[in-house]
Amino acid sequence: MGKEATNGGAQKSQLAHTVEQLIAVNPYNPDILPDLENYVNEQVSSQTYNLDANLCLLRLYQFEPERMSTPIVARILVKALMAMPAPDFSLCLFLIPERVQMEDQFKTLIVLSHYLETARFRQFWDEAAKSRHIVEVVSGFEQAIRAYAVHVLSITYQKVPRAILAEAINIEGVSLDKFLEHHVSNYGWVIEKGQGKGQVITLPRTEFNHPELKKNTADSVPLEHVTRIFPILG
Amino acid sequence: MAASYEYEDGGYPQQTDAAGYDPNFVPDSVKSFVVHLYRHIREKNVYEIHQMYESSFQTLSERMFKETPWPSVDAVAPYVDNDHVFCLLYREMWFRHLYARLSPTLRQRIDSWDNYCSLFQVVLHGVVNMQLPNQWLWDMVDEFVYQFQAFCQYRAKMKSKTAEEIALLKQYDQAWNVYGVLNFLQALVEKSTIIQILEREKEGLEEFTATDGYDYNGGSNVLKVLGYFSMIGLLRVHCLLGDYHTGLKCLHPIDITQQGVYTSVIGSHITTIYHYGFANLMLRRYVEAIHEFNKILLYIYKTKQYHQKSPQYEQILKKNEQMYALLAISLSLCPQVKLVEETVNSQLREKYGEKMARMQRYDDEAFALYDELFSYACPKFITPSAPSFEEPLVNYNQDAYRLQLKLFLYEVKQQQLLAGVRTFLKVYSTISLGKLANYMEVDEPTLRTILMTYKHKTHAVDSDGKITSNADVDFYIDEEMIRVVESKPAKKYGDYFLRQIVKLEGIMTDIDRIKLE
Numbered sequence A: 001m002g003k004e005a006t007n008g009g010a011q012k013s014q015l016a017h018t019v020e021q022l023i024a025v026n027p028y029n030p031d032i033l034p035d036l037e038n039y040v041n042e043q044v045s046s047q048t049y050n051l052d053a054n055l056c057l058l059r060l061y062q063f064e065p066e067r068m069s070t071p072i073v074a075r076i077l078v079k080a081l082m083a084m085p086a087p088d089f090s091l092c093l094f095l096i097p098e099r100v101q102m103e104d105q106f107k108t109l110i111v112l113s114h115y116l117e118t119a120r121f122r123q124f125w126d127e128a129a130k131s132r133h134i135v136e137v138v139s140g141f142e143q144a145i146r147a148y149a150v151h152v153l154s155i156t157y158q159k160v161p162r163a164i165l166a167e168a169i170n171i172e173g174v175s176l177d178k179f180l181e182h183h184v185s186n187y188g189w190v191i192e193k194g195q196g197k198g199q200v201i202t203l204p205r206t207e208f209n210h211p212e213l214k215k216n217t218a219d220s221v222p223l224e225h226v227t228r229i230f231p232i233l234g
Numbered sequence B: 001m002a003a004s005y006e007y008e009d010g011g012y013p014q015q016t017d018a019a020g021y022d023p024n025f026v027p028d029s030v031k032s033f034v035v036h037l038y039r040h041i042r043e044k045n046v047y048e049i050h051q052m053y054e055s056s057f058q059t060l061s062e063r064m065f066k067e068t069p070w071p072s073v074d075a076v077a078p079y080v081d082n083d084h085v086f087c088l089l090y091r092e093m094w095f096r097h098l099y100a101r102l103s104p105t106l107r108q109r110i111d112s113w114d115n116y117c118s119l120f121q122v123v124l125h126g127v128v129n130m131q132l133p134n135q136w137l138w139d140m141v142d143e144f145v146y147q148f149q150a151f152c153q154y155r156a157k158m159k160s161k162t163a164e165e166i167a168l169l170k171q172y173d174q175a176w177n178v179y180g181v182l183n184f185l186q187a188l189v190e191k192s193t194i195i196q197i198l199e200r201e202k203e204g205l206e207e208f209t210a211t212d213g214y215d216y217n218g219g220s221n222v223l224k225v226l227g228y229f230s231m232i233g234l235l236r237v238h239c240l241l242g243d244y245h246t247g248l249k250c251l252h253p254i255d256i257t258q259q260g261v262y263t264s265v266i267g268s269h270i271t272t273i274y275h276y277g278f279a280n281l282m283l284r285r286y287v288e289a290i291h292e293f294n295k296i297l298l299y300i301y302k303t304k305q306y307h308q309k310s311p312q313y314e315q316i317l318k319k320n321e322q323m324y325a326l327l328a329i330s331l332s333l334c335p336q337v338k339l340v341e342e343t344v345n346s347q348l349r350e351k352y353g354e355k356m357a358r359m360q361r362y363d364d365e366a367f368a369l370y371d372e373l374f375s376y377a378c379p380k381f382i383t384p385s386a387p388s389f390e391e392p393l394v395n396y397n398q399d400a401y402r403l404q405l406k407l408f409l410y411e412v413k414q415q416q417l418l419a420g421v422r423t424f425l426k427v428y429s430t431i432s433l434g435k436l437a438n439y440m441e442v443d444e445p446t447l448r449t450i451l452m453t454y455k456h457k458t459h460a461v462d463s464d465g466k467i468t469s470n471a472d473v474d475f476y477i478d479e480e481m482i483r484v485v486e487s488k489p490a491k492k493y494g495d496y497f498l499r500q501i502v503k504l505e506g507i508m509t510d511i512d513r514i515k516l517e
Helices: A014-025 A030-046 A051-063 A070-082 A088-093 A104-117 A121-130 A141-156 A162-169 A173-187 A223-227 B015-019 B028-042 B046-064 B073-080 B084-101 B106-124 B134-156 B163-171 B178-191 B194-202 B222-241 B244-251 B266-282 B286-307 B313-333 B342-359 B364-377 B399-414 B418-427 B433-440 B444-458 B493-513
Strands: A157-161 A190-193 A199-202 B430-432 B459-461 B467-469 B473-478 B481-486
Touching (some): A014 A051, A051 A088, A051 B244, A070 A141, A088 B399, A104 A121, A121 A141, A121 A162, A141 B444, A157 A162, B028 B046, B028 B073, B046 B134, B084 B134, B134 B266, B222 B244, B313 B342, B313 B364, B342 B364, B430 B433, B433 B481, B444 B473
């Protein structure tokens, strides 16, 4: 899954570092609210993501609604959409008061989330095209959604028709050829000729599209349990 | 941190006067109770403290203080050397009794908060040198969170507030403030270094679970165990706020697959699993929720007879019923009945069998049932922020609950077509997309979205990107063909044999002991 890096090691920014320390020292401190807001903006521009920090901020908004900034909340929600298939979007909504969710921009985001949750990618891309002003503020949006679409396709299909893939990731023609080429050389995709008209893409095997690969963990016994009978075996 | 309040001396608004309650009158039985309890505490006699706390306090309350509060702390103080900490403990019980039997006034709610502040501050400063029963320490954390929740509910009912109450609310805006509550719990966790203690215990460097948290080397268990239970308190508060992810994070240091101090008190055991299960349900990790509900329901089924006389008995039964409702919801969304033990399953069928069958239909009636079960079994969600005091005053005590319910039902609606798919997948091993679309009376593109939704909703993804399958029936699509894989129930022979080996060895030892003449 081409997920964006979650603040990995060396390239962590000064701000990310400071904010994480502030949260570690006291996650229930109203004074860190401005830092958390800056951090959201940084996540938006630097393609990083920190769910814990964002939930911490939503929590502070929940405690002091008068300090809430709706543009920041919108950015958090867009980032949460980008984290799909993780349930982050719902996690955020649980903390946002209903009357705020009634605002147009949030209604749009909720509709977008609904389309993604129910795998209606065509409707999603149509709706997203109409709401560029909300989603395109955040860099890497389209790539992240494509990664989610590829994830859902990968756990569902062994072989997916080209047209279905095209619709899900909203890429066609030459760009799609390039996208496929990239995945063939990097992620083990295989392009074949289908039974009917177009191409069929064989996706890499996982235990989710090849259930026979699922490791049979059911009958393994952890060592701790075996240690219970050591005295007897002796 | 929380400020403490000065209030005029002379006790509480005595609207109980009518019942003939004199806060300054100390009956002999109470005199004897406090004197003995105080002595046992000084002597660190945990067993006797526990007896007095669990049974004498209840008996006296039942016999003498059914409808009135206990005598005021000022009246009993002279019998216990005016001991500061003892008086704080006494008042904590005094308020707990008041909350349980009468309805506290706003003034009393504020005073109780004030008492918790003083008590926790004393504990946090490490000057407490007592050994208290786990039951009592659990009750403190439990009651603290309960009173916070009760305060938020009370405050949110603005319409019925008198001018005097509003003035008090404004004046004491720090009382039961959400920051204060969270910071106390967090401070107890940190000051107790409980997380490090549990870590060290894993490496065999320290004992905590093995001694049930008690300190047999002359130290005090109070801060450590309060810190431990505060992690469960934090889980609960975060669930009340709708922050399930953070709640589970707070509980993380406790390994709930094992026995632990949290299982040493039935109330703490149930509270932990109830909130853990609920949070997992809201995070769509149904298998995890089903596992834990199943385990605790079986445990309650087997042990509830031992708690019949406990003051917590009613609460145990209530949570038991609520968890059956949550199990019914989880299994309706994720029909993995094989995960549920036979006794629990038959109880479940008895209680919810008929409703669960109707919930599978995903019509309006089914949604109404999801609504009903959720509303019955969910935590009492709270709005933590202070009210707007501007006219007109509005009630907002239902807001938080309505939001969580709405979002939950939203999720159910997103899954409504999955039950249909499931029915067909169960009877076919392979079926073409066209044929299934035909049977389900949808077009092929719609069927594809339904199938992908099924996959997405049955595959939970955690924050590390690890995918866990919750699917009871699984499948994959090979171009135009759907191939179904029914997951077979995993038989655990390994564990079975291990247990039999231990059993056999026991029998052989017993036989060896028998001496034949």
